[in-house]
Amino acid sequence: MLRLGLDTAKKEIEFFEDVGKTLTSSLELNKILVAVMRKTKEIIGAEAWSVLVVDETTGDIVFERADTKKVEKYRLKPGEGIAGWVALEGIPVIVPDVSLDKRFSSRMDKQTHFKTRSLMCVPIKSQGRVIGVLEVVNKVTGKPFTKEDLTLLMRLVDQAALTIERTTLYKKMADLVVTDDLTKLFNTRYLNRTIETEIQRSNRYKISISLIFIDIDHFKNINDQFGHLIGSKILVEIGQLIIKELRGIDIVARYGGDEFVVVLPQTPPKAAVQIAERIRKSVERNIFLKKEGYALKMTASFGVASYPESAKTKEDLIRLADEAMYRVKNTTRNGVYAIV
Numbered sequence: 001m002l003r004l005g006l007d008t009a010k011k012e013i014e015f016f017e018d019v020g021k022t023l024t025s026s027l028e029l030n031k032i033l034v035a036v037m038r039k040t041k042e043i044i045g046a047e048a049w050s051v052l053v054v055d056e057t058t059g060d061i062v063f064e065r066a067d068t069k070k071v072e073k074y075r076l077k078p079g080e081g082i083a084g085w086v087a088l089e090g091i092p093v094i095v096p097d098v099s100l101d102k103r104f105s106s107r108m109d110k111q112t113h114f115k116t117r118s119l120m121c122v123p124i125k126s127q128g129r130v131i132g133v134l135e136v137v138n139k140v141t142g143k144p145f146t147k148e149d150l151t152l153l154m155r156l157v158d159q160a161a162l163t164i165e166r167t168t169l170y171k172k173m174a175d176l177v178v179t180d181d182l183t184k185l186f187n188t189r190y191l192n193r194t195i196e197t198e199i200q201r202s203n204r205y206k207i208s209i210s211l212i213f214i215d216i217d218h219f220k221n222i223n224d225q226f227g228h229l230i231g232s233k234i235l236v237e238i239g240q241l242i243i244k245e246l247r248g249i250d251i252v253a254r255y256g257g258d259e260f261v262v263v264l265p266q267t268p269p270k271a272a273v274q275i276a277e278r279i280r281k282s283v284e285r286n287i288f289l290k291k292e293g294y295a296l297k298m299t300a301s302f303g304v305a306s307y308p309e310s311a312k313t314k315e316d317l318i319r320l321a322d323e324a325m326y327r328v329k330n331t332t333r334n335g336v337y338a339i340v
Contacts, residue, residue: 033065040136040156041067044149047138048114051124052076052083054131061087061133071112081105082121083133090130092122092154096144118144122157155205180254182232183239191253191261195314198265199307210272211317212262213303213325214242214279217333219258226294231258234288234298241286245279261321269306269340276302276336284334299334301325310339 037049050066059078063071076084082103086093096118098104109116117138124132134157139145178190186194198209216238223231235258242252242260255261262279264272280302288296303325311317320339328335 036156037065037134040134040153043156044120044136044145044153045140046136046145047140049137050083050135052087052133052135054087064132068112068114071108074108074111076105081108082119083135086121086123087130087133090123090125092120092150094118094120094145094147094150117142120145120150120153122150122153124157151205158201183236183254185239185243185260186251186253188253188255191251191255191263192314194251194263195317198263199314199317201265202307207266208268208306208309209317210264210267210269210304210306211321212264212272212276212279213255213321214260214262214276215301215325215329216258217299217301217329222296222298226296230289230292230294233292234296237286237288238283238298238300241282242279245275245282261318267306269304269309269338272304272306273336273338276304276338280334280336301328301333302336303328304336304338306338306340 033051037051040046041049048067050071051064052061053064054060055062055075061076061078061080061084063074079085079088082093082095082098082101082105084105085103095101095104098116098119104116106116108114114137119135119137121133121135123130124134134153136145136153139149178186180187195209195211201207202209216235219231219234222234235254239252239254239260242262246252246262249265251263253261253263262275264275267275280300283298283300286298288294288298303321303323305311305317305320305324307314307317311320324337324339328337
């Protein structure tokens with residue numbers, strides 16, 4: 001059982017890494033949906049999948065993407081079939097044997113010549129409203145889906161929804177309500193909202209969330225010696241270096257001045273320290289503003305804290321990560337310290 005659990009955890013990590021790679025290569029929603037669902041199908045061990053969206057005008061449930069193009073753009077009436085029921089009720093379901101469930105509609109099987117035996121259906125929600133449904137069909141082993149499968153699917157749906165939402169946000173960078181004007185990273189307003197959301201998810205699934213505080217060493221000297229324009233360009237470059245070391249589900253925000261904060265969902269303290277160290281080395285190795293003829297070297301101080309391991313509230317998490325960062329800044333600089 002332990003081996004199985006470790007294998008599942010490894011597959012989940014690979015899932016989010018793969019989605020992250022998709023995000024760096026494409027901002028097209030359909031490509032992201034396909035990447036997410038193919039990996040979900042593999043982890044769950046399902047024969048087929050589909051993503052349905054709610055048509056806000058008619059209330060119909062539309063097959064947006066699926067394993068087979070035969071069903072794409074096909075419509076279900078409100079409440080029709082198990083997917084329609086889930087869209088109306090907003091409740092995830094697991095159906096071990098569809099032949100025994102009166103909600104099941106065989107219309108799609110007849111359309112595609114596919115035999116549905118069992119299925120899981122999970123609502124996709126945005127701001128508390130159902131905007132779609134994710135469905136996986138038939139366990140490849142021939143057995144029914146389990147409660148553990150449903151729990152895993154709900155986690156994947158939650159994180160996939162976040163990834164999709166953040167893709168939309170990155171495509172609308174002009175929206176300064178959530179972004180920093182200089183670096184185009186998220187701002188503190190969005191950061192605080194994200195931390196609250198991830199803590200709720202942490203409580204729900206009994207998983208960790210970690211925070212990394214980053215402060216650029218001797219940044220005032222750069223501004224004094226080269227001017228604020230050069231300092232601003234360095235901040236932008238550092239922001240891009242941080243992004244390159246993160247997964248698709250992570251976010252980075254400018255916290256003000258020369259400070260950055262990284263939010264790491266589903267990340268325990270040890271893994272967070274490793275990510276912080278990776279970013280630290282990237283900053284240390286980089287030659288800044290080389291094209292402008294400056295060839296500057298920079299370092300940064302890093303503080304790490306995790307919920308619920310060291311922090312018990314959102315305020316605790318921010319405070320402890322900040323304190324950890326200042327412990328490095330006031331001693332060695334160019335290092336990582338974690339409060340665990």
